[in-house]
Amino acid sequence: MARPQRFPPHGMEDYDLGALSDEQQAALSSFKIKTRMRNEDYLRTHPEVEILIGGFLRELLLRRPSNVREFGASYFTHPDLAGAVKQKVLEQQKKS
Known part of the structure; x- marks a missing residue:
């Protein structure tokens, strides 16, 4: 099963490890990292x-x-x- 490599859940329940395929999990993790980087860049320039x-x-x-x-x-x-x-x-x- 795809295991998120970063950003553990902040809610009350654990991840549903069967909800995403390995490819989907990798794409989601990449999206999260890129989004955080863009947000940090925005805040630095504003x-x-x-x-x-x-x-x-x-x-x-x-x-x-x-x-x-x-x-x-x-x-x-x-x-x-x-x-x-x-x-x-x-x-x-x-x-x-």
């Missing part, structure tokens, strides 16, 4: 994503709102957000 997520998490943990969805909607639609992110990107570029 520092604003880390700034957005990090800023949101920081504010979320500092304020601890009772309604996280409402807080998130307010945070990501704030009119000053784009300017603040641009400023942080420029600050990071100056440091490096």
Whole structure:
């Protein structure tokens, strides 16, 4: 049976080792690796994503709102957000 060589399951049940053929399992593993590599490349070339997520998490943990969805909607639609992110990107570029 095809055994996944990487990325063990994160859920409560083990892999269904008979669900995929060896070829299908190899293709799936290759797809996962390529997808992770593309995602990492994207994140490296777009520092604003880390700034957005990090800023949101920081504010979320500092304020601890009772309604996280409402807080998130307010945070990501704030009119000053784009300017603040641009400023942080420029600050990071100056440091490096």
